[in-house]
Amino acid sequence: MILKNFHLSISVIIVIPIAIVYGFWTNLVFNVNIDTVDEHNILKAIMGLYLGFATLWIIGIFKSTLWKTATISNIVFMLGLAFGRIVSLFIEGITSTVFILGTFGELILGFYGWYQFKKYNSQIL
Numbered sequence: 742m743i744l745k746n747f748h749l750s751i752s753v754i755i756v757i758p759i760a761i762v763y764g765f766w767t768n769l770v771f772n773v774n775i776d777t778v779d780e781h782n783i784l785k786a787i788m789g790l791y792l793g794f795a796t797l798w799i800i801g802i803f804k805s806t807l808w809k810t811a812t813i814s815n816i817v818f819m820l821g822l823a824f825g826r827i828v829s830l831f832i833e834g835i836t837s838t839v840f841i842l843g844t845f846g847e848l849i850l851g852f853y854g855w856y857q858f859k860k861y862n863s864q865i866l
Contacts, residue, residue, distance in 0.1 A: 745808070745861050748854040749798040752815055755846070756795045764788030772837060794818050812858045819851030 762770050764785050775781055794814060801811020826844040829836065 745857065746802045748850055748857050749802050749808075749811055749815060752819070752850055752854075753795050753798050753802075755850075756791050756798075760788045760791030760795065763791065771839070809858070809862065812854055816851050816854040816858065819847045819854060823847035823851060 764787075767773055767784055768775055775784065797807070797814055798811045801807045801809075823844050826836075826840060826847070830844075835841070
């Protein structure tokens with residue numbers, strides 16, 4: 742059962758701290774300048790999305806009836822982030838190392854979640 746939830750557990754461990762950084766300490770960790778209330782608001786909304794998804798993944802870990810929903814949302818979340826970063830790579834160019842590593846991590850977690858979904862989905866139905 743631990744391996745079944747591995748992708749969700751790792752995602753929670755990574756996404757919650759990143760959410761807090763985005764919401765409160767973005768300019769201390771990333772090379773960005775947040776100057777307006779609107780920019781702060783956008784980052785707090787992103788923090789809320791990240792924490793909301795992490796909450797769903799935690800519920801999916803402990804409540805097997807929501808594992809499928811949690812896993813699908815995890816796949817969409819990770820591959821969606823990776824897609825956006827890849828689009829940015831082609832349009833804006835190469836970004837900082839932390840975001841390049843993040844892209845690889847998102848791709849790995851997204852495809853690993855997909856693998857997990859295919860592997861364990863027959864047990865759920």
